[in-house]
Amino acid sequence: MSPDVVVLDYGSGNVRSAVRALEHVGATVTLTADRAVALAADGxxxxxxxxxxxCMAGLAAADGPFVxxxxxxxxxxxxxVCVGMQVMFEGSTEPSAAxxxxxxxxxxTVSRLRAPVVPHMGWSPVEVPSGSTLFAGIEHERFYFVHSYAVHSWELAPPDATFAAVAPRVVWAEHGERFVAAVENGPLAATQxxxxKSGDAGLALLENWVRSL
Known part of the structure; x- marks a missing residue:
């Protein structure tokens, strides 16, 4: 049976390409802001x-943080994905310094890229740590970025060795400086x-995620 995936519909631009990509890799996809449906879905x-x-205003209106x-x-x-990754952090200096x-x-905190050319727009390689599920088989591929803001450091402390928690896997990329390109942290994963929009490599990543559900 195909995993059920909800694409959260909270007014964040055109999401039809995400729906089509997830359907292409075998998910049964629902585009909705319905809280009960979003809570019940496999992914x-x-x-x-x-x-x-x-994005945060739209997410809050749809009760997204609670979900x-x-x-x-x-x-x-x-x-x-993209700003959908950035909102998982404590905050952002976009659109103002506060x-x-x-x-x-x-x-x-998400902050503006310090690079000669902003936004970062185009295909870039990523640095993938060993043992990644999300990037299995696509560790050396390039992915498509469009962003002016990013997370520049990873601040979550590693898990205490006395517990069975798995350390987050943090993927890096570079545009003027290193930034967090993706994270796998238990049930929460995200990509900048x-x-x-990343061709076969992006579809492979989505397929890896759907297969893990």
């Missing part, structure tokens, strides 16, 4: 296009790039 896909502040938190508390998978609060699943 939740959180898109994000444009301004961090606007994300409840799913993760129950170990139910969530995948955030931080706008995010969902807060991970510590850290757009897998649905």
């Amino acid at each position: 939740l896909f959180v898109p994000g296009v444009g301004n961090f502040h606007a 994300i938190d409840r799913r993760l508390a129950g170990g139910r998978p969530v995948l955030g 931080p706008v609060a995010g969902v807060g699943e991970w510590p850290g 790039f757009h897998p649905e």
Whole structure:
């Protein structure tokens, strides 16, 4: 049976390409903001296009932070993409220097890229740690980025060795400076790039995620 995936519909731009890509790799996809449906799905896909502040406002109006938190508390998978990754952190300095609060699943603040050319737009390689499930078989591929803001450091402490928790796997890329390109952290995964716009490599990543549900 195909896994059920909800693409959270909270007003974040055109998400039809994400729906089509997820269907292509074998998911049964519902585009909705219905809280009960989003909570019950095998996987939740959180898109994000444009301004961090606007995305958080739309997410809050759809009760997205509650849905994300409840799913993760129950170990139910969530995948955030682009600004949908950025909102998982504590906040962002976009659009102004005063931080706008995010969902807060991970510590850290999203800030503007320090690079000669911004936005970062185009295909870039990524540095993938060993043991990645999300990037299995595509560790050396390039992915498509469109962003002006990013997370520049990983601040979550490693798990205590006395517990069975698995350390998060953090993927890096570079545009003027190193930034977090993706994270795998238990049921919560996210990418700064757009897998649905990253050709065969992006489809392979989405297929890896769907197969894990």
